[in-house]
Amino acid sequence: MHTIVESKADWRGPDMLKRNDWIHRVTDVEADEIRASLKAAQSRGVNFDTISRDNFPLPRFGKVLADALDCLENGAGLMVLRGLPMEGLSKDDARLMYWGLGKHLGTAVSQSKDGDLLGDVRDFGSDITAPDGRGYKSRQQLSYHTDSCDVVGLLVLRVAKSDGLSIIASSTAVHNEIARQRPDLLEVLYEPFPWSWNRQEVPGEKPWYLQPLFSFHNGKLSCRYIRMQVLNSQRFADAPRLSEKQLEAMALFDKLASSDEFKFSMMFEPGDMQLLNNHVMLHSRTSFEDHPEEDRKRHLLRMWLSVPNSRDLSPLMGAIYCDQRGGVVRGGFPSRTGKHHYQTLATVATD
Numbered sequence: 001m002h003t004i005v006e007s008k009a010d011w012r013g014p015d016m017l018k019r020n021d022w023i024h025r026v027t028d029v030e031a032d033e034i035r036a037s038l039k040a041a042q043s044r045g046v047n048f049d050t051i052s053r054d055n056f057p058l059p060r061f062g063k064v065l066a067d068a069l070d071c072l073e074n075g076a077g078l079m080v081l082r083g084l085p086m087e088g089l090s091k092d093d094a095r096l097m098y099w100g101l102g103k104h105l106g107t108a109v110s111q112s113k114d115g116d117l118l119g120d121v122r123d124f125g126s127d128i129t130a131p132d133g134r135g136y137k138s139r140q141q142l143s144y145h146t147d148s149c150d151v152v153g154l155l156v157l158r159v160a161k162s163d164g165l166s167i168i169a170s171s172t173a174v175h176n177e178i179a180r181q182r183p184d185l186l187e188v189l190y191e192p193f194p195w196s197w198n199r200q201e202v203p204g205e206k207p208w209y210l211q212p213l214f215s216f217h218n219g220k221l222s223c224r225y226i227r228m229q230v231l232n233s234q235r236f237a238d239a240p241r242l243s244e245k246q247l248e249a250m251a252l253f254d255k256l257a258s259s260d261e262f263k264f265s266m267m268f269e270p271g272d273m274q275l276l277n278n279h280v281m282l283h284s285r286t287s288f289e290d291h292p293e294e295d296r297k298r299h300l301l302r303m304w305l306s307v308p309n310s311r312d313l314s315p316l317m318g319a320i321y322c323d324q325r326g327g328v329v330r331g332g333f334p335s336r337t338g339k340h341h342y343q344t345l346a347t348v349a350t351d
Helices: 013-017 028-043 061-074 091-103 171-181 183-189 227-235 244-257 315-321 338-350
Strands: 023-025 078-082 107-109 119-121 142-145 151-158 166-170 193-196 208-211 214-217 220-223 264-266 273-277 281-285 299-306
Touching: 013 166, 013 264, 023 061, 028 061, 028 091, 061 078, 061 273, 091 151, 091 299, 142 227, 142 244, 166 171, 171 183, 171 220, 171 244, 171 281, 183 244, 193 227, 208 315, 214 315, 227 244, 273 281
Parallel strands: 023 078
Antiparallel strands: 078 273, 107 299, 119 299, 142 281, 151 273, 151 299, 166 264, 166 281, 193 208, 214 220
């Protein structure tokens, strides 16, 4: 029987708004260090392929990033670094700076079958209800979800004309409240659900797989939840049908996550860097209205990171991360071959 998990990531939205320990305001000295390191790296011809912690040194701000990693894994599960030095930087400069900061946090992993390691979060007209819809390419409101990595990082270049609020809730708090209200549904959420690959699968493999929404392994909780990908699995005749209990469990999950008791929202500012531990945090976004001018449209840069201090995952949860944890593989998901990946999922189906 799964029950309440003790964790500093078990917080409620209104309480987080009263705290500021999850926000670090970049000091002038730290900003100067970042600028100087970027300028020195560029003067030596350092680029995306060659930048590293060694040639992008941050003796002072590196400690801030190390503290952020500890907070992400052992604390509240989120951190916002506010006021990164964006003034005077071109887009290419900002990308290289962000990539360099990422090197001090972990290893960037692929965000899609295309192998993109530094994603552009912009309105490209994607429809999130489509079989291959991706939320970061749309301006539609997003439901609460996690990303398929340890930590997701967003660097804000420009904000929208209006709205586009970032909304965060603790999946740990949702888990514990379900344990209090409906322990029977919590047990369901630990069982495998069918998921759609949303057309991200390797050619020749099944377009769906099995994975639970919660797992508990080596003393740590992990959550993975993307409602539309679960529902999209029902497009495939050979995928297991969602049961009434599974649908009821997801409905309670959504109700709690989206309630004012659990969530809080924040408006991004240019120069913000938001970091979330996907294993314990849920995030969403309100819809937004963009500026008509191309060079004023909302634009964020996204990294999915495998971080060195992240929790171990159970085989039930870890199969989806098999090609993402611990290293970068360019060009998509070459390790997502039948034997390595789908045999794990087949085992899940029969456990």
